[in-house]
Amino acid sequence: MGKILATASAAVAVGCSIGRRIVLHLAHEHPERFRALIGLETAAHTDAYYDLTWLDRPDVHGGMVCAGVVSGLLAPTAPTAERWETLWHYMQSGPGVFKGDLHFYMIDGDIRDRVDQIDIKRCPLFLLTGEYDYSCTSEGTVDVAKRTGATATIMQGLGHFPMSENPEKFISYLLPVLEKIRALKS
Amino acid sequence: MIDKIAGLVNADSRLVRRGRFVDTTFMIAIDDAFTLLCIQEGRVTKVTTGPFITPDYSFCLRASRSVWEKFWQPLPPL
Numbered sequence: 001m002g003k004i005l006a007t008a009s010a011a012v013a014v015g016c017s018i019g020r021r022i023v024l025h026l027a028h029e030h031p032e033r034f035r036a037l038i039g040l041e042t043a044a045h046t047d048a049y050y051d052l053t054w055l056d057r058p059d060v061h062g063g064m065v066c067a068g069v070v071s072g073l074l075a076p077t078a079p080t081a082e083r084w085e086t087l088w089h090y091m092q093s094g095p096g097v098f099k100g101d102l103h104f105y106m107i108d109g110d111i112r113d114r115v116d117q118i119d120i121k122r123c124p125l126f127l128l129t130g131e132y133d134y135s136c137t138s139e140g141t142v143d144v145a146k147r148t149g150a151t152a153t154i155m156q157g158l159g160h161f162p163m164s165e166n167p168e169k170f171i172s173y174l175l176p177v178l179e180k181i182r183a184l185k186s
Numbered sequence: 187m188i189d190k191i192a193g194l195v196n197a198d199s200r201l202v203r204r205g206r207f208v209d210t211t212f213m214i215a216i217d218d219a220f221t222l223l224c225i226q227e228g229r230v231t232k233v234t235t236g237p238f239i240t241p242d243y244s245f246c247l248r249a250s251r252s253v254w255e256k257f258w259q260p261l262p263p264l
Contacts, residue, residue: 076261076262077261131264132264
């Protein structure tokens with residue numbers, strides 16, 4: 001990570017879900033390292049709205065239950081092939097991996113107490129959130145935007161996994177943001 | 187919708203496969219209209235409309251008709 005940060009000053013980092021929480025941490029701790037940061041499905045914190053203990057126990061099929069936990073987060077309009085590819089990603093991880101990811105998502109990555117310290121003058125921050133996402137809600141994104149001055153866009157017809165559940169629709173939201181970043185400075 | 191539910195569920199091969207270990211009877215309540223649905227190996231095998239005196243079921247999903255009708259739209263409102 002240190003090597004990446006040392007060479008990334010011309011880069012734009014994009015993170016989704018757990019990745020966008022990392023984006024907020026980068027915006028807070030290493031803003032000078034990036035040309036811009038983009039958070040997909042951004043909120044400063046997510047309360048546990050399901051029972052994580054089901055994700056890692058020997059009597060339950062981990063792949064099936066991990067996919068089950070996230071399946072409702074996709075927009076109902078996601079194309080079938082992309083929907084199942086997204087769920088297939090969640091069926092792949094080893095025992096306990098997704099549970100650990102969600103521990104970061106809900107506990108270790110909680111950045112509510114530092115969001116106000118993010119300075120978008122040091123690194124522009126853009127937020128894109130799918131309207132069907134009930135894990136990182138539109139309200140959670142607007143809250144981060146208000147507290148940081150970041151630009152927020154709610155994406156119609158998309159859920160929590162915009163880049164994999166409906167890439168064609170997502171790119172129509174991402175490209176204008178990249179154009180804005182290109183226009184900011186050369 | 188209730189009169190079509192068995193055909194819709196049983197024609198959805200992905201749903202039936204996902205529910206292949208489900209064997210239960212549950213109730214759907216639309217206002218005060220009650221229906222028992224029997225599920226065997228993920229398929230709806232029996233739909234019985236009330237009223238009932240002492241119905242036997244594992245769980246009940248209750249909502250008003252207006253809520254069910256919103257939920258049963260091809261693309262429910264957010």
